[in-house]
Amino acid sequence: MSASIVTKTIALDAAMVAVKAAVEKAQELGIGISVSVVDSSAVEMAFVRMNNSFIPSMGVAKDKAYTAAGFGFPTMQWKEVLEGNVQLQAGIVCRPNVVTFGGGIPIMEADELIGAIGVSGGSEEQDIICAQAGINSIS
Numbered sequence: 001m002s003a004s005i006v007t008k009t010i011a012l013d014a015a016m017v018a019v020k021a022a023v024e025k026a027q028e029l030g031i032g033i034s035v036s037v038v039d040s041s042a043v044e045m046a047f048v049r050m051n052n053s054f055i056p057s058m059g060v061a062k063d064k065a066y067t068a069a070g071f072g073f074p075t076m077q078w079k080e081v082l083e084g085n086v087q088l089q090a091g092i093v094c095r096p097n098v099v100t101f102g103g104g105i106p107i108m109e110a111d112e113l114i115g116a117i118g119v120s121g122g123s124e125e126q127d128i129i130c131a132q133a134g135i136n137s138i139s
């Protein structure tokens with residue numbers, strides 16, 4: 001029995017590429033966003049706030065990335081997870097840094113979580129599109 005495990009995590013260069021790609025997609029869409037990329041432990045690796053983004057979106061983007069990495073599924077899936085579970089619905093929203101709407105997506109390499117990206121500033125759909133652009137840039 002080993003007392004340790006080996007885990008993969010996103011490389012800094014990949015995190016930076018993902019942030020840049022998300023911003024470029026936001027520019028195409030004509031919106032201002034904040035983007036956060038975290039490693040597999042949900043620790044922030046890269047962050048940017050576009051000049052024309054909402055200030056509160058900074059924290060929301062970070063929380064979306066944290067949530068996606070911490071739970072290992074896209075934040076948009078919380079709707080399904082919470083459906084019919086009143087206790088979970090009431091409890092999860094009380095947890096700091098947990099976001100239950102779209103814009104946070106895990107970053108996978110093969111079947112292993114290596115990080116997550118969180119985007120905030122557009123509509124939920126636009127945030128998801130920008131986050132996916134970031135992931136696609138490093139896939």
